[in-house]
Amino acid sequence: MKKKLTSGLAILAVFGLAVSAMPQASAATKSIKIGLLFPTTGPMALLGTDQSVGAEMVLKWANSKGGIKGVPIEIFKGDSKSSPAEGATAAQRLIDQNGVQIIIGSYSSGIAAAIAPVAQRNNVILWEVGAVSPTVNSQRYSNFLRTVGVSATYAAADYDFTVNFLAKKLGKPAKSLRIAIANNDGAFATSVGDAVNSLFTKKGLDVVAKEVYPVTSTDLTPTILKLKAAKPDVLFLTPDAADALLFWQTAQQQNFNVDALVGSSGIGGAGFVAKFGAAGVEGVYDVEAPALATMNYDGLDPAVAALTKEWVKAFAASEGHPCAVHCGDGIGGAYTLVTDVLPRAFAYKNTTLTAKGIIASAMRTNIKEGGTPQGFGVKFSNTSKSTPGENERARSVIMQWQSGSLKVVWPAGLASSTPIAPMVTWDKRK
Secondary structure, eight states: OOOOOOOOOOOGGGGGOOHHHHOOOOOOOOOEEEEEEEOSSSSTHHHHHHHHHHHHHHHHHHHHTTTTTOOOOEEEEEOOOOOOOHHHHHHHHHHHHHOSSEEESSEEEEEEEHHHHHHHTTTTTEEEOOOOOOTTTTTOOOOEEEEEHHHHHHHHHHHHHIIIHHHHHHTTOGGGSSEEEEEEEEEEHHHHHHHHHHHHTTTTEEEEEEEEETOOOSHHHHHHHHHHHOSSSEEEEEEOOOHHHHHHHHHHHOOOOSSSSEEEEGGGGGGHHHHHHHHHHTEEEEEEOOGGSSHHHHHTTTTHHHHHHHHHHHHHHHHSOOHHHHHHHHHHHHHHHIIIIHHTTTTTEEEEEEOHHHHHHHHHOOBTTTTTTOOOOOOOOOOTTSSBBBBOOOHHHHHHHEEEEEEEEETTTTTSSSOOSSSSOOOGGO
C-alpha cells in the first residue's frame, strides 16, 4: 500500500498562495470535479502513473489549503490502459458517471488526441500536462489547454546543446558532427524525431541517418545495425518506455557506441536505470521538461521552490523513486491550474465555474520564468493562433544520467551538474 501523499504538506500553509487568498466563490458551486486520466496499466503505466501521482499531490494540497476560493476539489481517476480507444472511453465515463468539469491527462500524444474530441463535445476542459505532439490539437479545440511544450521545444534544446556544448566538447565544428536520429512510429516519438530532423537539416547539420521503427517491435537489431553502419557521433533517440529498454539492450548486444546519445521519454524514467544500473546508463542524455528532483531551484520564486522541494520529498517517500520528468509534468501542470487559472475563473461574470470561464481565465495567465515548479513560465496562445491553448513559454532542458541520478545539466540556469562528454564505450560500463 502506498503511503499517504498528504504527509508533510500541511506546513506549506505558510506561503499563503492564491488558492486560499481569494474571496469565497459563488454558493452555486459546491465542488470542482476533476478527473485524472492517465495510463496506469499497460506498457505506459510507469511514467503515466508518475504524472498522475504528481498531479494528485497538488490537487490534494489545494484541498488542504481550503480548496479553490473555499470550494473543494473532488478527484476522480480513470485509466486509459495505454490505449487511445480506452482513453476516449474512460474520458466519457468520467464525464457521464462523475460529472467532471476538467480532465487532467494524458501522458501520451496518441491518447490525448483521442480524449480531446470527447472533452470538446461534452464542454469539458482537457488540461494536458504530458503529451507533446503538435498534432494533438490539430482540430483547434477551444477546450484544450497544454502546460508543457510541444516537440519543437525538444528540438530547440537539442540544437542549442549540440552547437554550444557537444560540438566544442567533441572537438568538431557543429556542421562536421555526424548526426543520427531514431524514433518509434508513435505520435509522440514521430513528432519529436521529425522536429529534430527538420531543425537540424534547416540549420545545415549533417544528418547521416534517420531511422523509424514500429513501436511494437520486439527485435531492434536491424535498426541498431543500420545506425551502427552510419557511424554517427551523436544519436538523438525518441522511444517510449518499453522500447527504450529494448533499444539500449540491443545497442549493448551489438556493441553500438556513440560519443553522445540524447534520448527522451523512457530514457529518463526510473525503469531505465533500474534495468541497466548506474554504470549501464552513465552519461546518457535526456531532453524533456526538467526532472524536479535534480534541478537547480535558485531561479524559482522562493515560495514555489519551497513547495516544489516538499512535493519532491513526498513523491519519493510515496513511490520509492525520485520525482523525475513525468512527476514534474503532473506537478507543474496542476500547480498552474489550482494557483492561477481556477481562482480567477470563478470571477468570470460572477457565476459558477464553467468551461468558458476557465478558458477566459487561462487566456489571462501570465506567469513569468521561475513562477512554476518546472522553472518555465506560462502564457497560453489564444484562438487567433494556429494552435490555441499552447503554453508559449514552455521549454525543454537537457539532463544526463550521472552516478545513477538524472541531473539537469543544460541550460546553466536550471542545471544542478555539469554535462560530461564523450560517453564511455560498452566495454568500460562495468
